[in-house]
Structure formats: structure tokens, C-alpha cells
Amino acid sequence: MQISDQIVLVTGGARGVGAATVRAFANEGARVIINWRASADAAQALAAELGDRVIALQADVTDRASVEAMLATAHSHFGAPVTTVVNNALDYSFNGDARSQMETIGWDEFASQFETVIHGALNVIQAATPAMKTQGFGRVINIGTNLVQNPVVPYHDYTAAKAALMSLTRTAAGDLGPLGVTVNMVSGGLLRTTDASAATPDAVFDLIAGMTPLRSVTTPQEFADAILFFASPWSRAVTGQNLVVDGGLVRD
Template sequence: MKLSEQWVLVTGGARGLGASITRALAREGAGVIINYYQSADAANALAAELGERAIAIQADITDAGQVAQLFKTAREKTGKPITGVVNNALVDFKFDGDARPKIGEISWARFDQQLQGAIKGALNTIQAALPGMREQHFGRVVNVGTNLFQNPVVPYHDYTAAKAALLSLTRTAANDLGPDGITVNMLSGGLLRTTDASAATPEAVFDIIAGLTPLRSVTTPDEFADAVLFFLSPWSRAVTGQNLVVDGGLVKD
């Protein structure tokens, strides 16, 4: 199914990386459901900017009932099922380096919060999407991960653990849903220059990372968004259960 024939849900789609993914999809003619939790103004402004094939809908992705209502509302507004899901939403997290707690002091509550957002959120959206995807015998799920699995240079213990669990879910879901024509993949970036979450990172850190990458630059949200399009498009039809690192070549998976 071409991107222009799809309606795609982007969780956390109003700000930062999510907004870049939303704009990239709209550029290619896809219909986009812009999910937001608290960013109503940003979501509605982005929907107005992109036109009638962009719809902002509020939902807490960790609440299965709210996610089910989101899918119901989207179907009522578009007349079509959502066939693409981008699990991008990040729950209350800042990439603030040295300010993050080390392993000796971090609380379980931080892990639980990130697991709720990454795993429970993705499970809720996948389960809510299944009836529509099975109806079409076509579906694309793209989970946003991190290159910190392979290169844990900063002690984001809670965030990295949750994203590692999301990679496991990606692969088991890919095996489970393949017979239904549904692919499930992950895209893992490094620090992006710049999003709301990475704004606390000193410029010197960005410059160091740029110097270490083969491309000599830090990946931007727009560059990452372009890679998301591949996994939502027909060109990825034989690719599932994979983790593609999109960080300018810094980490080799």
C-alpha cells in the first residue's frame, strides 16, 4: 500500500521528532493522525498547517481505553482504518547527561515510567490497530528506539532498558503478525540535533558526537523521519523484525 493510500498514527506527533515524522508523511501524501497528550496547541496548529489529511487527536497512550477511543474517532473522521503506526511518544524524559541519576541511586519508579510509555504504549497502539490492519491484510508498525543499546555512553538506565524491551517486543510481534501481512520494525537513533528532549544537551557534546561519526554530523529529526518513511512504504514489504540504526554511522548494529 502506497503512503498516499494510508492513514498513519504518529504518537507524540506534534512536537520534536514526532512533528518531523508527521511533516514527512504529509509531504508524501499520507493521511496522518497526530496523537498528543498535553500539547493541544502544537497539535492543532500542525494539523491546520498540513491540511485536511492531518487530524489531531488527544490520548494518553498508556491508557488502553483512550487509545481504543483514538482509533474509533480516527475511523469516524476518515472512513478508513489506520494501517501505519509510529510509536514515537516519549514519556517525561530529558536527555540531560550528567544530571541523570547513576545506577546506585536511580529509583524503580523511573524504570516503571519509561516501561509504561515504551512497552505499554506500543502494546496499546498495536492491539488497537490490529482489526483495521487485518481487514486490509496490510499493516506497518514502526517503533522508535535508541543506539544506546550498543553504545551506552550516557547513563540513561531507565530509558535504555525500556527501549531494549521495545526491541524485543518488535521482534516477537513481527513473528506473530507476519501471517497477517503486518510488519513490525524499529528505527534507533542517537542524540538528535535538536528536539525538545535533547535541548538540554550542551553544544559541545553535539560537536563531539559529530566528530566521531563517518558523516561528521549529528542526525537531525528530519533525517531520521526520512528513514521512518521506508518502513511504512511498499519498499520495505520483505523487511520485518529489524532494528535500523540511524545515527550517521556512529554505531554499527
């Protein structure tokens, strides 16, 4: 299915990587749902900017009933079900100086990240799968991190949750493949700049840029372009994979 024929749900789509992803799909002619939990103004502004092929819908991805209601509203609005989901919802701030250290981090911090990253993705995948099965087509794209391979800053809770999401990506690919649904992950490094990375000092951005073959830090727009690959016909034989998009910093 061409991207222009797809109906795409981007969770956490109002800001940062989510907003860049929404714009990337909209620019390719897709119909897009901007999912938001608390960023109402940003979501509505983005929808107004992109026109009538884009709708902003509130839902907490950790609440299954809320997710199902959002999908039902999107189906009614567009006259067809969601074909493609990008699991991007995140509640985290990347500040190495303020992060919790191993000696003091509590399980509640891990549980909070697993609730959004894993429980949220599971809710979205399970709620969207029945319609994908009926259509014989579906694309699930999970957003990961290169910290799993290269934990240069030990964000213990965030990295653990994303590592679990990588495992879910691979196991879900096995179950959903026979239905015509691919499940893949796109993993970034520090992006310049999103709300989540806004607390990062410029010196850190510059240090990372100098370590990459491209001598640059990936932008949200560049990252979103890679997400499009996994939604496109070019990736129709690819599933259960993790693509690292960080300017070549991690080559694994």
C-alpha cells in the first residue's frame, strides 16, 4: 500500500519527533491522526497547519479504552480504519546531570517508563490489529533508542523500557506477520532539538556530532524520513528489524 493511501496514527504526535513524523506522512499524502495526551494546543495548531487530511485526537495510550475510542473516532472521521501506527509516546527529559543514579533510582521510575513505552505500545498494537487483519495489511513502527547498543549516558529506566520495546518488536513481528502486518523499530540517538532533549547542553550536542561519520547530530526531520521507509512499499519484506538512525554513531 502506498503511503498516500494509508491512515497513520502517531502517538505523542504533537511535539518533537512525533510532530516531525506527522508532517512527513502528511507531506506524502497520508491521512494522519495526531494523538496527544496533554499537549492540546500544540496538537490543534499542527492539525490546523496541515489541513483536513490531519486530525488531532486526545487519548492516554496507557488506557486501552481510551485508545479504542480514539481509533473508532478516527475510523468514523476518515471512513476507514487505521493502517499504520507509530508508537512514539514518551514522557522523559534527557538531562544527564539531573538523571537518577543507579545507587538511588527507584522501581517507580522504571515502572513509569514501562507503563508508557510498553503498555502504551501494546494497547495501540492490540487495538489496531483487528482492522489490519481484516485488510490483510498493517504497519507498526516503534520508536527506540541507540542507548540500548551504546549507553553513553546511563538513563537506566528509559533505556530498559526501550530495550523491552525492541524485544516486543521482534516477538510481535512473528505473530503478526502471517496477517500481513510488519513490525519494525527506528532507533535514534540524541536529536537536535526536541522538547525531550532541550535540557541537553550545546557542548554535548557538539561532542556527539564530532563522533559521527556525518559530523552532525540527527534532526527530528531526518529521523522521520527513516520512519517513512518502514511504512513504504520498499520495506514490504522487512519485519522484526531495528534501524539505527544517528548519523553513523552506532554501527551494530
